[in-house]
Amino acid sequence: MTAAVTFRSVSRHFGAVKAVDSVDLAIAEGEFFAMLGPSGSGKTTCLRLIAGFEQPDGGEISILGQSANGIPPWKRNVNTVFQDYALFPHMTILDNVAYGLMVRGVDKTTRHKAAEEALDLVKLGGYGARRTGQLSGGQRQRVALARALVNKPSVLLLDEPLGALDLKLREAMQEELKGLQKRLGITFVLVTHDQGEALSMADRVAVFNEGRIVQSGAPEDIYNRPRTRFVADFVGSSNILSPSLSESLSGGRRWTSLRPEAFTLEPGDSRLSLTGTIEASSFMGAVRRIALKVGDNTIHANLPAGATLPAEGTPLTLHFAPDALNPLEDAA
Amino acid sequence: MRSDKHNNAPFPLKLAATGGLLFLHLPLLLIFAYAFTTEDKSFQWPPPGFTTRWLAVTWARPDVWQALTLSLQVASIATAFALVLGTLCAAALSRARFFGQEAITLLVILPIALPGIVTGIALRSAFGMMQIPFSFWTIVLGHATFCIVVVYNNAVARFRRMSPSLVEASYDLGANGFQTFRHVILPNIGTALLAGGMLAFALSFDEVIVTTFTAGQQQTLPIWMLEELIRPHERPVTNVVAMAVVLVTLIPILGAYYLTRDGAETAGSGK
Amino acid sequence: MTASLAPQSSAQDSLASRFSAALWRSPRLLLLLLLAPPLLWLGVVYVGSLIALLAQSFFSFDDFTAQVTYELTLSTYAELFSPANFDIIKRTVTMAALVTIASAILAFPIAYYAARYAKGRWKAFFYLGVMLPLWSSYLVKIYAWKMILSKEGIVSWTADKLHLSWLLDAWLSLPVVGGNSLSVSATGTFLVFVYIWLPYMILPIQASLERVPANLIEASYDLGGGPSKTFRHVLLPLAMPGVAAGSIFTFSLTLGDYIIPGIIGTSRLFIGQAVYTQQGTAGNIPLAAAFSVVPVVIMAFYLWGAKKQGAFDAL
Numbered sequence: 001m002t003a004a005v006t007f008r009s010v011s012r013h014f015g016a017v018k019a020v021d022s023v024d025l026a027i028a029e030g031e032f033f034a035m036l037g038p039s040g041s042g043k044t045t046c047l048r049l050i051a052g053f054e055q056p057d058g059g060e061i062s063i064l065g066q067s068a069n070g071i072p073p074w075k076r077n078v079n080t081v082f083q084d085y086a087l088f089p090h091m092t093i094l095d096n097v098a099y100g101l102m103v104r105g106v107d108k109t110t111r112h113k114a115a116e117e118a119l120d121l122v123k124l125g126g127y128g129a130r131r132t133g134q135l136s137g138g139q140r141q142r143v144a145l146a147r148a149l150v151n152k153p154s155v156l157l158l159d160e161p162l163g164a165l166d167l168k169l170r171e172a173m174q175e176e177l178k179g180l181q182k183r184l185g186i187t188f189v190l191v192t193h194d195q196g197e198a199l200s201m202a203d204r205v206a207v208f209n210e211g212r213i214v215q216s217g218a219p220e221d222i223y224n225r226p227r228t229r230f231v232a233d234f235v236g237s238s239n240i241l242s243p244s245l246s247e248s249l250s251g252g253r254r255w256t257s258l259r260p261e262a263f264t265l266e267p268g269d270s271r272l273s274l275t276g277t278i279e280a281s282s283f284m285g286a287v288r289r290i291a292l293k294v295g296d297n298t299i300h301a302n303l304p305a306g307a308t309l310p311a312e313g314t315p316l317t318l319h320f321a322p323d324a325l326n327p328l329e330d331a332a
Numbered sequence: 333m334r335s336d337k338h339n340n341a342p343f344p345l346k347l348a349a350t351g352g353l354l355f356l357h358l359p360l361l362l363i364f365a366y367a368f369t370t371e372d373k374s375f376q377w378p379p380p381g382f383t384t385r386w387l388a389v390t391w392a393r394p395d396v397w398q399a400l401t402l403s404l405q406v407a408s409i410a411t412a413f414a415l416v417l418g419t420l421c422a423a424a425l426s427r428a429r430f431f432g433q434e435a436i437t438l439l440v441i442l443p444i445a446l447p448g449i450v451t452g453i454a455l456r457s458a459f460g461m462m463q464i465p466f467s468f469w470t471i472v473l474g475h476a477t478f479c480i481v482v483v484y485n486n487a488v489a490r491f492r493r494m495s496p497s498l499v500e501a502s503y504d505l506g507a508n509g510f511q512t513f514r515h516v517i518l519p520n521i522g523t524a525l526l527a528g529g530m531l532a533f534a535l536s537f538d539e540v541i542v543t544t545f546t547a548g549q550q551q552t553l554p555i556w557m558l559e560e561l562i563r564p565h566e567r568p569v570t571n572v573v574a575m576a577v578v579l580v581t582l583i584p585i586l587g588a589y590y591l592t593r594d595g596a597e598t599a600g601s602g603k
Numbered sequence: 604m605t606a607s608l609a610p611q612s613s614a615q616d617s618l619a620s621r622f623s624a625a626l627w628r629s630p631r632l633l634l635l636l637l638l639a640p641p642l643l644w645l646g647v648v649y650v651g652s653l654i655a656l657l658a659q660s661f662f663s664f665d666d667f668t669a670q671v672t673y674e675l676t677l678s679t680y681a682e683l684f685s686p687a688n689f690d691i692i693k694r695t696v697t698m699a700a701l702v703t704i705a706s707a708i709l710a711f712p713i714a715y716y717a718a719r720y721a722k723g724r725w726k727a728f729f730y731l732g733v734m735l736p737l738w739s740s741y742l743v744k745i746y747a748w749k750m751i752l753s754k755e756g757i758v759s760w761t762a763d764k765l766h767l768s769w770l771l772d773a774w775l776s777l778p779v780v781g782g783n784s785l786s787v788s789a790t791g792t793f794l795v796f797v798y799i800w801l802p803y804m805i806l807p808i809q810a811s812l813e814r815v816p817a818n819l820i821e822a823s824y825d826l827g828g829g830p831s832k833t834f835r836h837v838l839l840p841l842a843m844p845g846v847a848a849g850s851i852f853t854f855s856l857t858l859g860d861y862i863i864p865g866i867i868g869t870s871r872l873f874i875g876q877a878v879y880t881q882q883g884t885a886g887n888i889p890l891a892a893a894f895s896v897v898p899v900v901i902m903a904f905y906l907w908g909a910k911k912q913g914a915f916d917a918l
Contacts, residue, residue, distance in 0.1 A: 053500050055628070072627040073503035074511075074620075080504045086497035090519040100505035103515065151505060341720040342830070348712030353729075355709070356736040356801065359747035362757065366750055375753040377760045417641040424637035428630070436638065439645045445902070447859015449875045450656070450895045451649075453882055457659060457892070458652035477649050480641065509623030531738070538740045541862065544879075557742045561749065561866050574743045585738045589731060 002065040004029045004155050004187040005050055010059035012045050019045040021211035022059065027155075027189060027204075029064075032181050034190045034198035037208030038234065046208070047157050047191045051080050064154055074103075079148035080157040083164075085140045087132040093119070093143055094128030100151040118146035121180075138169045145180075155187045162197060174201055195235045199223060207231050224259075227329050232257035239299050246325070249274070255328040260289070262324035263301035271319040274299060278312050292316060360578060367575040372568045386568040396573060399556040406468070406552060407536040410475035414532045415525060417476070418483025426491035443478040451478065452545030459546070466548030474546040475539055479532035486528030486592065490521045527591040530584035538581060553577065660892035671888060679889045683897065688877070692897055695874040698789075699857035702796040703804075703850045709797065710804035710849065711842070717805075718812035733809075737802035745866055748795045752785035752867060759784075782869055792868035799863065800856050804849035811845030812838070847909045854905060858898040874898060 007025035011018065020042045027033045035043035048054040049061055052073030061068045063076060079100070087096050094115050095102075101111035112128075119125050122142035132140060141161060148156055161177070162170045178201050181188045192198050198205050199219040206216035207230075215222060215231045226232035229240050238257040241249070246256035249272055267273065276294035287302040290309065301318055303309070310316060341349075367386065369379035390396060421440055425433060443451055455474050464470065498520070502512040540554035547555060553573070560570040626633040663672045663679050682688060717729035736744070751757050762771045775781040775788060782788030815838065823833040861875025872880070874897055882891035 051500070051504055052627075053503070070628055072508070072624045073500070074506045074508050075624070078504075080501070082497045082501055084495055084497055086495060086501035088498060088501070088516060099502070099507075099515070103502075103505065103507040103511045147505065341716055345712055345716055345720075349716035352709055352713040352801075352805075353732050355798070356732065359744065359751060359798065360736065360739055362750060363743060363747050374755050375750040376755045377750075377757040413644075417644055420637045421641040424634055428634055430634065436642070439650065440641070443645070443649060445855070446653075447855060447875070447895075447898050447902075449859050449861055449878050450653070450899060453878060453891060453895055454649075454652035454656040456882070457888060458648075458655050461655060473648070477645065480645065503627075508620045509626055510619045534738055538738075538742070540742055541860075554740070554742050557746070558862065561742065561746060570746070574740075574746050577740045577743050581738060581740055582735070585735060586731075589734065593727070 002029065003027060003062070004031065004064060005189070006062045007046070007049075008060045008062075010046075010049060010056045010061055012042075012049060012054055013057050018211045020049065020056075023211075023213055025206065025213065025216075027187060029154075029187055030185050032178065032188045032190070032201060032203045034192060034202035034205045035208060036192055036195055036198040036205050036235070038193055041208035042211040043191045043193075043206075043208045044159060047080075047159055047189060050155065050189065051078055051157055052076050077151075077153055078155045078157060079151050079153035080159065081141075081144045081148050081161045083160045085144040087140055087143055087147075089132055091132075092128060093124070093130050093132065093135070096132070096143060097128070097147045097150055099147065114150055115146070118150035119143075121149065122146045137164055138173070141165065141173065145177075149184070149186075153186065155189060158188060158190045160192055161190070162192075162194075170197075177201060199235070207235065209234075225326055226257055229255055229257070229328055229330050232326070232328065237300065240328075241325075242297065245295070245297055246327075249325065250322075252327060255330045257326045257328055258299075258320065258324055260300045260302040261287075262320040263303065263318040264320070265303060265307055265318065267317075267319045268321075270322065272322055272325075273317050273319045275315060275317040278310065278314060278316050281309060281312060290316075292318065363571070363574050363578055366571045369568070369571070372566075386572050389566075390569045390572040390576075393569060395551070395556065396553075396569070399551045399553040402468075402550055403537055403553040406471050406475060407533045409472050410479050410536045411529050411532045413472070413476035414479035414483045415529050418480045418528065418532075419487050419521075419525060421480065422484050422487035422491055426488050427496060440481050440484050444481050448478075448539075448541035449545075452542040455542070456545040466546065466550075468550065470546045470548070471543055471550065471552065474542045475536040478539075478542065479536055482532045482535055483525065483528035486524045486531070487521055490524035494520050523591045527588040530588040530591075534581050534584040534588075538577075656892050657896065659888050660896055662889045664887040664889045669886060679893045682890060683893055688894075691872050691874060691877050691894075694871060695858055695898075696901065698793065698796065698873065699854045701793060702800065702857045703853045705793070705797045706801050706804040706853045707808075707846050707850065709801055710808055711846075714805045714808035714812055714842075714845070715838075718809045718815075719817075733802045733805050737806075741799065742862075744799055745795060745863060748791070748798065748867060749786055752791045752794070754784040754786075756786075786867050787869060789869055789871075792864050795863050795867050796857050796860070800853040803852035803856070804846075807848035807852075808842055808845035811842050811848070815841045851902075851906065851909055855898070855902050858901060 003026045005025070005027040007023050009022045009024060010020060011022050012020040023042070023046065025046070035046055037043045045054060049056055050063070050068075052068065052071065056069065063078060068076060087093075088099065091099070094112060097115035097118050098106075098111040101114060106114075116125065116128060119128060122145050124139060124142050124146065127135070127139070127143075132143070135143065141164075144161075158177075162173050165173060174197060177188070190198065190202060199222070202219060204216060205219055205222050206213045207222060208214065209230050215227045217225075222231065222235055226235060226238065232238040232240060236259065238259055241256040241258055243253045243255055247253040249256075263274075264271075274292070274294055276292040276299065279291040279293045279298060281288060281290045283305065284302075286305060288305050288307060288309070290301050290303060292299045292301060299318075365379060366375070368382050368384060369376075370381035370383045371379060418440075421436070425437060452474070455470075455477075459466065459470055494517075498516055499512055502516045507515060538554060539552075540558055543552055543555055544558070551559070557570065557573065557577075560567075560573075564570065626636070659671075660679055661675050661677070663674070663676045664670075665672055683692070713729070713733070717726065717733075721729045753759075759768070759771065762768045771785075774790065775784070780788060780790045780793075782791070785791045785794075819837060819841075820833060823837045828836065859875055861873065861879045864873045865876055865879075874894055878891045878894045881887045881894060
């Protein structure tokens with residue numbers, strides 16, 4: 001099977017800034033792929049390189065096995081949902097959705113019918129006659145989606161598509177997008193800085209930092225087995241244990257990450273333990289988060305919200321399974 | 333109390349502002365009064381009588397019509413040149429960042445930043461050196477030079493308000509550069525271009541300083557008026573022409589204002 | 604699925620499509636194509652003419668043969684400093700300065716009212732109220748003032764009705780500012796200059812005042828600054844960039860104008876008129892060129908100073 005998108009040591013520089021620095025990447029056909037990273041990490045530039053809004057300074061990009069170098073965006077079977085939606089303000093919703101077909105010379109009846117169907121797909125049937133100004137943010141987002149999907153792209157690019165929506169709507173759209181992707185079988189490439197969004201929607205996640213992919217894999221792998229301190233810290237929250245502390249816990253003399261939810265109050269068979277003083281304790285709804293002072297380190301732990309805890313300032317021992325210790329690749 | 337301070341201007345301020353506006357408008361209104369006076373030798377106030385006779389006399393004057401026709405032709409063609417050149421400049425300068433950009437911006441503004449007489453005499457001596465005879469086209473060339481900036485100002489403001497992702501979205505959906513220009517860029521900057529074009533037209537229609545240097549024997553309407561101001565032949569005819577000019581220039585100004593009123597107030601700023 | 608990157612490519616691979624692909628591949632080429640026509644026009648035709656003009660000012664003019672001597676010399680510039688010519692420059696600069704100050708004083712209340720108090724419809728009314736006179740025909744405006752200032756015109760009539768004719772006559776009998784009637788006096792020239800350039804002062808001041816947040820003024824009131832103190836210490840400094848921007852127009856336009864003083868004023872020349880007569884009737888192109896360099900140089904210094912005042916942000 002050909003990969004939907006491949007990057008072979010692709011670079012893009014803006015002056016002295018290496019926005020994308022020799023990136024290798026392979027996105028399988030039909031995959032929901034997420035590019036995750038802080039702003040300025042190069043993920044958006046990668047997306048724009050796939051769309052053709054940017055051209056690589058080095059390396060090769062292939063789309064469906066064919067080299068995309070030198071191919072302008074209008075000749076790529078790739079469509080984009082823009083962060084600001086980029087709906088054409090001078091057209092109706094229907095004309096917006098039908099735009100891709102119109103410039104391809106599809107006749108009016110056919111393209112309007114296809115556009116109606118695409119609007120139905122995103123649950124906006126009957127909105128075609130409206131103007132973009134008459135829609136809510138969530139509705140515009142759906143129009144942008146329909147406008148891209150109506151062209152039957154091989155790859156759909158989504159640039160922070162949910163960033164402008166409020167929390168409830170965002171969660172609903174996450175599920176809907178994932179359902180849509182499964183149903184249509186199109187390759188989705190999602191760019192986001194929200195790790196929750198990436199983990200919950202994608203089949204595979206690539207974590208970007210400073211123009212490079214620092215780790216890629218299934219969401220579970222990324223979350224449970226971060227390879228560097230950056231990934232451990234950026235994806236979820238982690239306790240980063242210094243080499244000396246890790247060694248004292250029989251984890252080997254190297255940087256190690258340990259998720260806050262790995263801890264329990266009950267000792268069990270072959271479990272390791274940490275003892276320290278409770279520095280702070282706060283109720284978070286589903287869990288109670290405590291900060292434990294262990295020597296010079298502060299360890300965070302998420303405990304069941306109903307757990308009975310001693311008062312702040314008193315000592316406490318926490319237990320965790322040995323395999324919760326995740327050794328990192330950073331130099332000790 | 334606080335809100336009172338906010339909404340009601342102090343009386344002296346109101347008086348000064350109203351006085352200022354009256355100062356700006358009364359002289360123009362006076363033009364209308366004089367167009368109907370029976371006095372034909374002096375600017376006697378108040379006018380001794382009312383007559384519409386001079387409207388007919390002016391209407392029958394071939395020299396007025398010739399000057400008017402020439403002015404309209406010059407303004408149309410100069411505006412067309414300015415529209416093309418100003419829009420190209422705005423498209424290039426609105427987004428890209430490149431070396432020499434500031435110099436190009438300065439270059440566009442220069443023809444109105446420098447006194448008109450400098451532009452005029454520079455063009456005149458250049459024509460003289462290259463032995464280009466004065467003609468309709470030398471007038472157009474001069475006018476287009478200072479009209480570019482008006483179109484540029486309006487277009488660049490609209491380009492900057494337009495989200496760059498609109499053009500990318502069009503490319504993304506399969507439209508090449510020309511299709512994108514026709515279906516996305518032009519509809520979005522159209523009203524700004526129309527406004528800029530109208531103002532360029534008004535500017536050219538009214539221009540006199542550069543024209544005195546670049547026109548040969550031809551008389552544009554302002555040149556005709558200037559002649560009458562220096563050596564009056566028939567004062568009442570000049571009065572009527574002056575009124576007509578005020579009325580005619582009103583149209584593009586109001587048009588440009590209504591086309592650009594929501595959003596950036598670029599229409600006329602910096603004539 | 605057939606791996607096709609561009610399902611429509613063969614059908615639509617027109618010249619336009621291939622050309623725009625080439626432009627996409629090379630944004631520099633696109634920029635070059637966009638800029639080439641305006642740069643050829645402005646950079647070659649216009650700047651070329653300006654340079655040619657500048658070059659002329661370094662030649663000299665032989666008064667006896669009435670011919671231009673094509674030898675590089677600074678003698679033409681030296682001629683500028685002859686008492687008669689230097690008087691022209693001093694007169695013009697003084698007039699430009701006075702016109703600028705008067706315009707600023709008249710413009711401020713209009714701009715302030717429009718920026719702070721006018722809302723909605725009134726705002727539009729004020730805006731058009733400034734724009735219409737700005738864009739109305741320059742010559743018609745001058746013509747209107749010729750009517751107003753003439754001996755039998757509305758000013759004399761008003762003075763007569765108010766029994767103030769003695770005041771008008773007294774003013775006109777003064778040296779320098781006076782004359783036979785207002786339309787042939789320096790006072791008249793000054794009035795017309797102020798009238799014609801006033802809108803250019805109002806707009807930038809209004810723009811800079813609109814950028815002053817209303818709560819800044821409230822904060823000043825709140826801190827015990829009365830209206831006059833607030834005006835002096837808060838509003839005026841914040842409006843200064845606007846005044847500076849407006850003064851660029853009023854100053855520059857006055858420096859270069861030759862029509863207004865020719866129609867309404869005395870026989871004493873201004874720079875613009877000197878340029879016009881030197882190149883026209885006298886045929887002394889070098890001196891005309893040197894004269895026209897004067898406002899350019901003055902404006903270059905002026906702009907340099909105005910830039911320091913932040914005037915360009917208010918344009």
